[in-house]
Amino acid sequence: MIVIDTEKMFREIEAKNPASVSLNGPDGILPQVQEAAVKITEKFGIPAYVLADTTWGTCDLNSNGSKVLGADIQFNIGHTINTDMLDGVVLIDAFDDVNFDSVAKKCITHITGKKVSVVTDSQHLHRVDGVKKILEDAGIKVKIGSGKGQLNDGQVFGCEFYPATELKDIVDAYVFLGQSNFHAAGIALSTNKPTYVLDPYFNEVREITEFALKLKKKATLSIYKAAQAKSFGVIVGLKEGQLSKVFALKFKKELEKHGKTVQLFALTDITNERLQNLRGVDAFIQVACPRISTDNRFDMPVLSSPQANALLKILNNESIEEYLEAPHWL
Amino acid sequence: MIVIDTEKMFREIEAKNPASVSLNGPDGILPQVQEAAVKITEKFGIPAYVLADTTWGTCDLNSNGSKVLGADIQFNIGHTINTDMLDGVVLIDAFDDVNFDSVAKKCITHITGKKVSVVTDSQHLHRVDGVKKILEDAGIKVKIGSGKGQLNDGQVFGCEFYPATELKDIVDAYVFLGQSNFHAAGIALSTNKPTYVLDPYFNEVREITEFALKLKKKATLSIYKAAQAKSFGVIVGLKEGQLSKVFALKFKKELEKHGKTVQLFALTDITNERLQNLRGVDAFIQVACPRISTDNRFDMPVLSSPQANALLKILNNESIEEYLEAPHWL
Numbered sequence: 001m002i003v004i005d006t007e008k009m010f011r012e013i014e015a016k017n018p019a020s021v022s023l024n025g026p027d028g029i030l031p032q033v034q035e036a037a038v039k040i041t042e043k044f045g046i047p048a049y050v051l052a053d054t055t056w057g058t059c060d061l062n063s064n065g066s067k068v069l070g071a072d073i074q075f076n077i078g079h080t081i082n083t084d085m086l087d088g089v090v091l092i093d094a095f096d097d098v099n100f101d102s103v104a105k106k107c108i109t110h111i112t113g114k115k116v117s118v119v120t121d122s123q124h125l126h127r128v129d130g131v132k133k134i135l136e137d138a139g140i141k142v143k144i145g146s147g148k149g150q151l152n153d154g155q156v157f158g159c160e161f162y163p164a165t166e167l168k169d170i171v172d173a174y175v176f177l178g179q180s181n182f183h184a185a186g187i188a189l190s191t192n193k194p195t196y197v198l199d200p201y202f203n204e205v206r207e208i209t210e211f212a213l214k215l216k217k218k219a220t221l222s223i224y225k226a227a228q229a230k231s232f233g234v235i236v237g238l239k240e241g242q243l244s245k246v247f248a249l250k251f252k253k254e255l256e257k258h259g260k261t262v263q264l265f266a267l268t269d270i271t272n273e274r275l276q277n278l279r280g281v282d283a284f285i286q287v288a289c290p291r292i293s294t295d296n297r298f299d300m301p302v303l304s305s306p307q308a309n310a311l312l313k314i315l316n317n318e319s320i321e322e323y324l325e326a327p328h329w330l
Numbered sequence: 331m332i333v334i335d336t337e338k339m340f341r342e343i344e345a346k347n348p349a350s351v352s353l354n355g356p357d358g359i360l361p362q363v364q365e366a367a368v369k370i371t372e373k374f375g376i377p378a379y380v381l382a383d384t385t386w387g388t389c390d391l392n393s394n395g396s397k398v399l400g401a402d403i404q405f406n407i408g409h410t411i412n413t414d415m416l417d418g419v420v421l422i423d424a425f426d427d428v429n430f431d432s433v434a435k436k437c438i439t440h441i442t443g444k445k446v447s448v449v450t451d452s453q454h455l456h457r458v459d460g461v462k463k464i465l466e467d468a469g470i471k472v473k474i475g476s477g478k479g480q481l482n483d484g485q486v487f488g489c490e491f492y493p494a495t496e497l498k499d500i501v502d503a504y505v506f507l508g509q510s511n512f513h514a515a516g517i518a519l520s521t522n523k524p525t526y527v528l529d530p531y532f533n534e535v536r537e538i539t540e541f542a543l544k545l546k547k548k549a550t551l552s553i554y555k556a557a558q559a560k561s562f563g564v565i566v567g568l569k570e571g572q573l574s575k576v577f578a579l580k581f582k583k584e585l586e587k588h589g590k591t592v593q594l595f596a597l598t599d600i601t602n603e604r605l606q607n608l609r610g611v612d613a614f615i616q617v618a619c620p621r622i623s624t625d626n627r628f629d630m631p632v633l634s635s636p637q638a639n640a641l642l643k644i645l646n647n648e649s650i651e652e653y654l655e656a657p658h659w660l
Contacts, residue, residue, distance in 0.1 A: 022596065031609040034593060047579065049566065049594045052604055064394055065568045069575065069596050236379065238395045245399065249377065263364060264379045266352065266399050268598075274382055279361040 002032045002078075002123070005093045006039055009075055012090055013044055018072030024051035024062055025077035029094055033077055054269070055079070056289065057157060058150055059241030061089045080122040081150040087240070096123040098200045100177055104134040107175060107198055107205045115141040117167045119156055119187055120177035127177055128154045131198070135175070143167050148327075156183055158291045161190040165327040168193055181211055182295065188212035189324045216324060219294050219307055223323075226301040227314045229282030233275075235265045235302075237288020244287040244305070244330070251285050251308050258315045272298045285311075290329035305330060332362045332408075332453070335423045336369055339405055342420055343374055348402030354381035354392055355407035359424055363407050384599070385409070386619065387487060388480055389571030391419050410452040411480040417570070426453040428530045430507055434464040437505060437528055437535045445471040447497045449486055449517055450507035457507050458484045461528070465505070473497050478657075486513055488621045491520040495657040498523055511541055512625065518542035519654045546654060549624050549637055553653075556631040557644045559612030561591045563605075565632075567618020568598045574617040574635070574660070581615050581638050588645045602628045615641075620659035635660060 013021065021040060025033040030052060037048035051065050051074075058079050066074035066089070076086075078094035085091060116135065118128050132142045144154045145163025154163050164174055168191040176184040176197050188195035188208050195208045226232075232255050236248045252262040263281060267274055270286050275298065283301040285308040286292060293304035303311060306329045310320040343351065351370060355363040360382060367378035381395050381404075388409050396404035396419070406416075408424035415421060446465065448458050462472045474484040475493025484493050494504060498521040506514040506527050518525035518538050525538045556562075562585050566578045582592040593611060597604055600622050605614060606629070613631040616622060620634035633641060636659045640650040 027607045030607045034609060038593065047582075047594055049596045050608075051596050052565075052608060053568070053596075053598050065596060065598065068568050068570070068573060069566065235382075236399065238383070238398050240398070243398060252377075263368065264377055266379045266381050266383075266395060268383050268395065277357045277360045278380075278382060279364060 001097050002029050002094050003097050004029075004032055004036050004077055006036050008092055009036065009040065009090075010043065012073055012075075013040065013046075016073055018046065020047040020049065020069070020071050021073045021075065022049045022051050022066040022069055022071035023075045023077060024053070024055045024065075025094065026055060026079075029078050032094065036075075036077065056239075057159075057241075058086055058091075059159075059289065060239045061087065061241070063087055063089050063240060078122060080125060080152070080155075082147055082152050083150070094123065095126050096178075098124075100124070100127050100131050100198060100200050101134065103198045103200045103203050103205060104131045105138075106203065107196065108135065108138040108140065110196060110205050111135075111140060111173055111175070114172040115143065115170065116173045116175050117143045117145055117154075117164065117171045118175045118177065119145070119154055119164050121156065121180055121183050124177040125152060125155055131175070131177060143171055156187060158182060158186055159289065159330055160328040161186055162327045165190050165325075176208070181208060182291070184208040185212040185215055186291075186329075189216055190326060190329075192322070192325050215294050219304075219324070220310075220320075222293070222301040222303060223307050223310050223314065223320065226283035226285075226303055226307075226311050229260070229301070231261045231263070231280055231282050233263050233265050233278060233281040233284045235267055235270055235284055235286040235288065237270065237286065238266055238268045239288065242288040247287040247305055248285075251287070251312075254312050270302070272296070275299070275302070331427050332359050332424050333427050334359075334362055334366050334407055335425075336366050338422055339366065339370065339420075340373065342403055342405075343370065343376075346403060348376065350377040350379065350399070350401050351403045351405065352379045352381050352396040352399055352401035353405045353407060354383070354385045354395075355424065356385060356409075359408050362424065366405075366407065386569075387489075387571075388416055388421075389489075389619065390569045391417065391571070393417055393419050393570060408452060410455060410482070410485075412477055412482050413480070424453065425456050426508075428454075430454070430457050430461050430528060430530050431464065433528045433530050433533050433535060434461045435468075436533065437526065438465065438468040438470065440526060440535050441470060441503055441505070444502040445473065445500065446503045446505050447473045447475055447484075447494065447501045448505045448507065449475070449484055449494050451486065451510055451513050454507040455482060455485055461505070461507060473501055486517060488512060488516055489619065489660055490658040491516055492657045495520050495655075506538070511538055512621070514538040515542040515545055516621075516659075519546055520656060520659075522652070522655055545624050549634075549654070550640075550650075552623070552631040552633055553637050553640050553644065553650065556613035556615075556633055556637075556641050559590070559631070561593070561610055561612050563593050563595050563608060563611040563614045565595045565597055565600055565614055565616040565618065567600065567616065568596055569618065572618040577617040577635055578615075581617070581642075584642050600632070602626070605629070605632070
């Protein structure tokens with residue numbers, strides 16, 4: 001069950017006495033965000049708006065939405081990072097209280113005698129130490145990678161993997177806590193090491209390599225398809241933490257050197273449906289969020305930044321080995 | 331063919347010497363917006379970003395998107411209103427050069443001897459006088475309603491119909507220029523008069539009454555379904571010209587008087603998909619854009635403001651006759 005730190009929200013409201021507040025969180029926990037909003041209105045008698053747009057991460061807080069509403073405090077729930085406040089938005093923890101003891105014990109038989117690193121996403125950070133102890137008690141050596149940027153120790157985003165990649169020459173495998181194949185695949189691809197998902201709900205240990213390789217195959221195929229393209233669209237993302245105009249203009253310049261035509265676009269949500277409105281573009285490059293390209297389906301190549309860098313290598317007749325093996329994909 | 335007033339854009343750029351510009355327009359003319367962007371870059375050597383998010387009207391200019399990009403000038407194309415500039419955005423005409431002579435002559439046999447009003451949307455405003463003359467030459471009396479707010483004479487939006495409604499006691503029917511059943515249905519519903527679409531591409535005159543009545547039936551059914559609901563979600567739209575927090579709070583208060591529970595939400599794009607993330611809500615009211623409710627499909631009632639006003643009447647045991655017969659639906 002997801003447990004939101006409502007006490008912290010109450011303390012903020014008591015301290016700042018807002019006329020209204022807004023709350024948002026990832027789609028999966030929106031019902032719990034709604035409950036928190038109801039509690040706030042019951043306790044303080046003020047409007048509490050649930051901002052129900054997407055918030056994919058701290059790159060996508062939708063603080064403009066909250067400003068438009070005129071809310072005095074915005075609570076972004078469920079994106080725990082190494083700070084409490086980002087761009088004026090109060091970050092609130094949403095931890096999953098599910099227990100990993102059983103699945104961690106199960107895991108021991110899969111990885112006995114090895115050296116592993118335990119990694120997770122925001123919802124299960126508080127479980128890292130417990131799982132570490134269970135594995136160590138069974139004689140497995142466990143390393144927790146250091147946080148960097150916004151990341152806490154042992155934490156990964158969908159696009160940043162520092163605590164994982166810094167250990168890739170030291171550990172034999174990664175153990176990811178949670179159900180997110182999405183995050184685990186990022187670890188597998190950025191480290192090229194066996195990565196196990198410890199799913200506490202299914203009490204299941206699953207290796208993610210095959211799934212990750214499928215994503216990579218699809219990503220690589222897109223790059224080679226794009227290499228045949230004559231006309232490109234380079235898309236700048238409009239979400240507040242996804243703006244990379246400099247990269248967009250760099251890719252434009254590089255592609256034009258190779259005789260390609262390039263149009264510039266900007267989009268808030270980069271979806272196949274939105275791209276279908278555009279004409280005369282053989283392949284897109286989007287510099288907003290790398291996972292849009294690797295994890296979504298598009299009718300034509302839509303490359304992320306690491307894919308676009310690989311494309312430029314192909315156009316320069318260089319090798320593109322290991323283009324996803326990097327501590328981040330931005 | 332859609333003809334964009336690129337000369338006006340060139341003059342603006344020459345006068346202001348921007349480092350970069352952005353352009354947007356409704357989905358249907360995005361290819362022509364792309365062409366305009368290419369021309370600008372060719373002529374001035376500056377980045378011209380096509381903002382490919384939706385822009386449903388002057389209520390949805392996406393000027394924040396252009397600000398995020400840092401573009402020095404934003405051109406919004408295709409939403410002709412009675413001013414050249416709105417909230418710092420330069421409005422550029424996009425007229426359809428299709429000729430109405432043939433379909434206007436065809437129309438004469440449908441409506442001989444009557445008094446009609448010619449109405450249209452932004453793309454065909456320049457054809458009103460020509461069609462008026464053809465009808466008058468055939469002995470039909472033609473009235474053109476006066477503009478109001480942002481509307482030019484003879485123009486309607488999807489949500490505002492002043493030039494049509496002001497004549498509803500004077501004319502027998504409306505003649506809409508263009509292919510948009512969407513706009514024509516708005517005229518039919520807001521006036522309760524026969525409305526004919528003059529479609530120059532199919533060279534076809536079609537009455538829109540049946541289509542409009544279907545929309546109304548669906549809208550009315552939603553109101554009665556919502557009257558059974560116990561828990562409501564009231565949604566504020568975050569698009570810059572769609573913010574109606576006051577209405578949202580009014581509906582909340584009124585519904586609570588009737589013993590309903592009400593949660594507050596905010597969304598940029600109000601879609602069935604986004605609403606599916608939310609729990610414990612029997613019916614929604616959205617105060618963003620009335621056409622979202624009448625023209626889209628949702629799994630549960632999603633009422634617009636006029637529908638919500640009708641709902642309150644039902645809850646007060648009053649009649650809801652003619653709830654859409656109004657000069658605007660905001």
